[in-house]
Amino acid sequence: MRSSPPFRNRGVAAGLACVLLSGLAYAAPASAASPPPAPLARGAQAPAMGDGLALTPPMGFNNWNSTHCRPEFNEAMVKGIADIFVSKGLKEVGYEYVNLDDCWALPQRDADGKLVADPVRFPNGIKAVADYVHSKGLKFGIYTSAGTKTCDRIGFPGGLGHEYSDARQFADWGVDYLKYDNCFNQGVDAKKRYTTMRDALRATGRPIVFSICEWGENKPWEWASDVGHLWRTTGDINDSWGSTLAIMKKNLPLHAYAKPGNWNDPDMLEVGNGGMTDTEYRTQFSMWSIMAAPLLIGSDLRKADEKTFEILGNREVVAVDQDPLGRQGEVISSEAGRWVVAKEMADGSRAVALFNESDRPQRIATTATDVGLPQARGYRMRDLWQHTDAATAGTVAATVPAHGTVLVRLWADRDWKSYPPALEAGQTDAWFTEAGVPAEVSTTVTNLGRQKAESVSVDLTGPAGWTVVATSRTVSEVLPAGRTLRTTWRVTAPAGTRPDVYGLTLTVAHRSPGGVRVVREQPVSAGVVVLPPPGVSFLSDSSWLSATNGWGPVEKDFSVGEAASGDGGPLTIGGTRYTKGLGVHAPSAVEYYLGGECFSFSAKVGLDDETGARGTAAFEVWADGRRVAATGVLTNALPAQHLSAVVAGAETIRLVVTDGGDGMSYDHADWADATLDC
Template structure:
C-alpha cells in the first residue's frame, strides 16, 4: 500500500505510451506459466488494514468461504496476507517472526491449511527497511535471500513486494534482487511488484515479475476507483500472458460504492485483464458482493487466454467505449458511463475491431441474454454504470431477437409543472422485433400520460417506436434529480418476453429570485466534485464537509462563492428567466504553489465562457457569461489537461442576474 496524501489529491500517473516504449519492454524472465492469466484471489488489506480481526482465524475462514461459496470453482485460488503479519523486530538470527497473537501456530500452519483446500497462499513485505504500516514492520531490503528462503519454507506461492522506506535505492535494482532471491529458493512464486507506478514499471517489470502496480492505492469510493481505472487504461500495450498491469485490489462489497459502481469496478478490471484480488472480508460480505464476484461470464473476459488488455475506442463526454480482443475472435465491449446521470453510449462492430458481417450476436454478460445487431452497439447506461457485452460475427444471428436501443432525453422543469418527454425504441438488429411496447413509470404520486402510440405489432430493422409523454411533477416535489423508468418489451419467437429498462432523469428546479443574487445561497440542481464536497462561501479544504478556509485568491479574500476541486461541475436551475452569471475565479491560495485549472460556464449545452489555464500564481480573473433563455447553467472546472494535483478552485463572488 501507499501512504495517504495530504491536502488535495495527488496526481495519478498519466503515462505516454509510444511504440518505442513498448518495443523496449522486456520479455518476462519470471516463469510465465505461474500467471498465464491474471492472478485471482483474496487480500485482506482493503477490509482490515492492521486491525485485530486480521488473524489466523480470518485467513482460514476466507479459505473455507472460497470452497463453500463457489469462488474456488470460479477461478479464485490465492489467499494472501498483507502487512502486519509479523512482529516489529527480527529475531537474533535476523529472521522474520510471525505475530504470535495473530498467528499463534505460525505462518506455515496457515499456508498448510490453505493448501489443504486446494488453494494457494501469499504473503507481503516491502522493498525497503520497513513495511508501509505506521508501526513499520521489518522490510526485506538487505534481507532478500533470507526472507525469500523463509517464504519458500513456509509454502508461500505469491509475494506482494511493496515500496515503502526504500532508502532511495534504485527501484529496478531492489526488485531485481528479490526476483533473484525468489528464483534461488527453487519454489515457484508469483511475484507482484507493488511500486505504485512511480518509475513506470510497465516498461521494465515484465522482465522481473508477473504483475506490477500502475498507480497509488485504491480507496473504496467512486473517485478513487474511476481515476485509477482511467490511468491504467492507457497502459494496454504492456499487458501480456505472464505479465499484467495491476490497478490494485478490488473493493467490491466493502460498502463505499453502490452495486452499480461495483459492477463497473468488476467489469472494467476484467476488460483491463487486471488481477482480481478480492478485498472484502468474505465471511461477512453482502450477498450482492458474491453475485458480482462470481459472475463467470465476466471472469472469463478477465481470464481470456489471449491475454489482451482492453483498449479505449472513445471517451468523449464521459461516455467510454473499451474493446478487448478475445481468443475466439469475439470482442468484449464495455460501455462505461463516467457521468452522474444516465447517458446513451454508441459504437459499432467495426469500431471495436470486428470484421464486416451481415449480423452479430451480442451477449449481455450481466443479464446473461443474447440479442443480434446489424452492427450498432448502443445503450442508455445508468450513472456510473457499465454495459458489458461480448460480440462476435455470427452466421446464425437471426436465431436471436434484435437488440433494442431504448432511450429518452432528460428534461428539466419545476414542481407543479408538466415536463414533456419523448421516448424512442429502435430496432438495432437484422430482423423485426415483435410486439414491441413502451411504458414510462414514475415515483408515487406522479402522473404520466402517453400522448401518442405506445406499441407496435412489428418493429422493422432500423425502425423506431417514438412516444410522447406528459410527466406531471407534483407540487411540493423536492428540487434535484428524480428518475422515471422507461421500459421496452418485445416478444421472442419462443413466446417469452425480453425487457429492457433504462432511467430517464426529470430535473426539478426552484426559480431564482429576481435581480442580482449570490449563487452560493441557492440550492444546486446537481453537482460533482473531484475531492471532498463542494463548499459554500469557503475553500474546498480537505475531504470533510465544512473544513475549508476563507476563499482567498492571490491574497484577496472573498466572502461569498463556491470552493471546488477539479474535476468539478455544479448546476443551477434558471428556468429561462436569467441573463448573466459573473464571478472572480482562480486557484485558492491554500494550495501553496500547486494547482492548475480552467473555468467554464455552460448555458444548457453551449459553452458561454471559459478562462483558459489558471495557476496558483495568477490573481483572480473576472469571468462573465450570457445565459439568456437557458434552463440550466453549469459551472465546470477541469484539470487543465495536466492531471489532478491539488486543483483547489474558487468561484468567488459568484452572482446571477434574473428577470
C-alpha cells in the first residue's frame, strides 16, 4: 500500500531502499560530476541565474494532479490543453507552458542510452507534441528526476548520470521547461545533482526554464538561485484543504528569497480538481498569487466548469502574481487564523490578502500604513474578486468566510474622493441553528471611508425554503464615516434540513455622494446542527460541523488510508484494533456541535500501524476556542494513549492533530473509541 505523502515524495531514503532491494549499485560517472558550489556566507544570497528567463513566475499547465499515470495522460490530452489555452483565452491571460509530468517515457532507454517516448501515449513522439504546442504560440515542458529513476512506482529512467545526453535530447525536441524531481537519488549531494543538470541545459544553448523539485529537503532557497529558476519548497500538494494550508504555511516565511528569475514553488494549483470548495480554490489562487508562486494549472481543463475558468482567468489576480517587481508577499499578522499578507507592487501600490484559516467566518482587519503605504488623506481600494473600487480612510477590513480570502489592491490616491466610500459588511459571528427552530442573528455595515454613504440598505437571503425576516431596521438614509448599521434577523432552516454549513447572501446597496449606486453581495453562513444524543455516544456516529485533513478525507471507523474516501483499513494502534473512531492525517481538525449539552470527551489516540515505524503527531482537544487537553508528540513506537477532557457548557468541540514538528509525512493518526458523555 502506498502511504501518504505519495511514493513520489519519499526521497533519498526510499531511493536507497529500492536500490538495495533490487541489488543494484550506482556510481556517478566522473564526466557527469561537477564540484559542489562553495558555501555562501551566513545570510548571503547566491547570485541569480541572470539568463533572462522566468522574470515573472512561470504560468501554464502540468498534468500530474489530475491524471497521475492513468491512460488519459497522452498526446491527445496535451494537444487538447494547448487548444483550450487559446480558445478559452488563458494564453492571453499569461499561461504559456504546457508541461508533461512523469510516465511519458518507456521504462528502459534504447541501446544508445536515449530516452524513448511511450508509443502508446505519444505515438508521434515528443518532438511532434512540442511542435504542436509551439504552433499555438505556447511553450513546452517535460519531466525527469535527478536520480536513477523517476518517482512513479514503475520507475522510468531518471537523469542521474545521463544529464548531458538527456539535456541534448530535450533541446532537440524543443523543450522550454524542465521539472527535475528527486527520487532514487542514491544519496548524491543535491547541489551537485542539480548543478550538473543546470550545466547540461546551458551546454545545449537552448533557453530552458529549470524547475528544481527536491521538495525543500535541502533548503534550495538558500543555494539554488544560480542553479534553477524555481525550487519546490514543500512536498507534493494534494487536492484537500489540509494539504493546501500546510504547504502555504511552509512557503510564506520564505519571501526574502523570491525575485525575478528565482521563485519559491509551493507546487501546482489544484483549482478545478473537485476536492475543495470554490471558496478554497479562490484562496489557493489568491495566496499563490500574492506569494509570487508559479501558476501551473493542475486540473484537466477538458472537463473544467466555468467557475474553474473564472478563477484561473482572473486577470487582476494574475497581475498580482506577475508583477514585474518580483516581490513575494510578507505576513503582516496571523493571530487566531486571521492572516494579513501584503505584497509591494511595481507601481507603489500594495496587494493585500485577508485570509481566514479557520472553519468559521472571521473579521480580519489591517491598515494602509501597516501594509507599507505612506500616510494619506484617503486610499483607493480595489477588490480583485468583486472588481469594484472604493475609498477608505485607511482601514482595510472584511468579514471573511471560512477558508476564504479577500484580495484587494491599495493605492495612496489623491483622487480618492472620486470613489464611493468603502462599506464593510458581514455577520457579527458565526451562528448555529437547528432545523425548524428560528435563530436570531445580526449583520453589520460599517462605513470605512471619509465621505458619507447615502440610502444604505441591506437584505439577507438564504437557500431555497429558508425563512429570513428582519427584526430591526434595514435602511439608513445617511451612514456617516465610521458609523455602523446593525440589523437583526430571524432565520429558520426548513424542518428536515440535513446538518451542514449553508451559505446566505447579505446584499448591501448605497449611493455615494457623487450619486453612484453601488450594490455588493457579501457571503455569510449558518450551521444547521443536531444536538448530540444523551448519554455516552461515539463521535463517529454523529455529523461534524467541519473537517480538514492533511491527506485525503477524514474517515469514520477506518484509518485515513490514502487520498480516496473509504480506502483505509481498521483503526489499529500498537497492534490493537478498534471498531469505532476517526482516522485522520495531520495536520487535521474536526469540529462537532455540543450546544452546551455535554460533560466530557474521551478517546484513545495514537499513530495508526498502517504507516509502519514512520510518522509523528500530537493530539489536542479544544472547547469553544480553548485548549482543554493535549498529548505530547507521539510516534508509532507508542501504544494508544488515553486522552480525556471536560467540555461542560461548551458549544463546540474541536479535535486537532498537529504533525509533531517534522512536516506532513506519514502522520496517519487515530481518534479511537472517541466518545461524548452528554
